[in-house]
Amino acid sequence: MQKITTFLWFDDQAEEAAEFYTSLFADSRVVDVQRYGEAGPGPEGTAMLVTFELAGQRFLALNGGPHFRFTEAVSLYVDCESQEEVDELWARLTEGGGEESQCGWLKDRYGLSWQIVPRVLGELMSDPDRARAGRVTQAMLGMKKIEIQGLLDAARG
Template identity: 70%
Template structure:
């Protein structure tokens, strides 16, 4: 048996394009399966209904369900980044061609799906045993869009 819980993403009609985009952004990504609507509908027979794809071993399903539902920030996908180069790469790719930068490391991609692009270093700073360092790192994070590791470190190290 595969994974027990799978993230299911609802698109108007761009499920296949979105899946192809995501597997291009995340280098280990791969398309798994494309299912098409039959004569039973509700979509146009032969058109893409459901696309299964994998990112970092996690299976996702993308449905062409029509314009009934839209993504919002209540659900996001967090990307754990080892360094600033990884933060920058994912930020640039996911905000390209209609994506929108947001606050505190959040963004929306061209399909409206929310992502958090988070350097590992941020979690270390936010859980620093010195509460004043953690507070300064948090305050700095709250002023940023794309997270900047050097600036977060500098803020944590600053003295009043």
């Protein structure tokens, strides 16, 4: 078992969110659902705590009520190997009420922030040729969903 686990607070969508998130990534599954009993505080039989894994990493999701909301101060960063992976995750995570932001950031329909980033971005931004890296950075700053071809074009000048 991993020592540190990300704990996510939802109003009442923890089980739905966990099922959605696990549908996006290989090696993902809902591990356990603990339900509220007679004593509550949630309605009896509804999910209280959902344990799930995304790409082998464990998360906990609580249906804790409307007291707390997600902010951009915390996000899930996804290292993508290809434009196809970026495109698919971007489309799936923004569908149903998600919001696009800048520089590969988005919020899903539950309000959780994600960074959907192609691996090549880090490689290009750390190029020893600082002018080249700067062009890539400027290109990325003008994007919502990151487009690999646009980064490569900027790198070439």
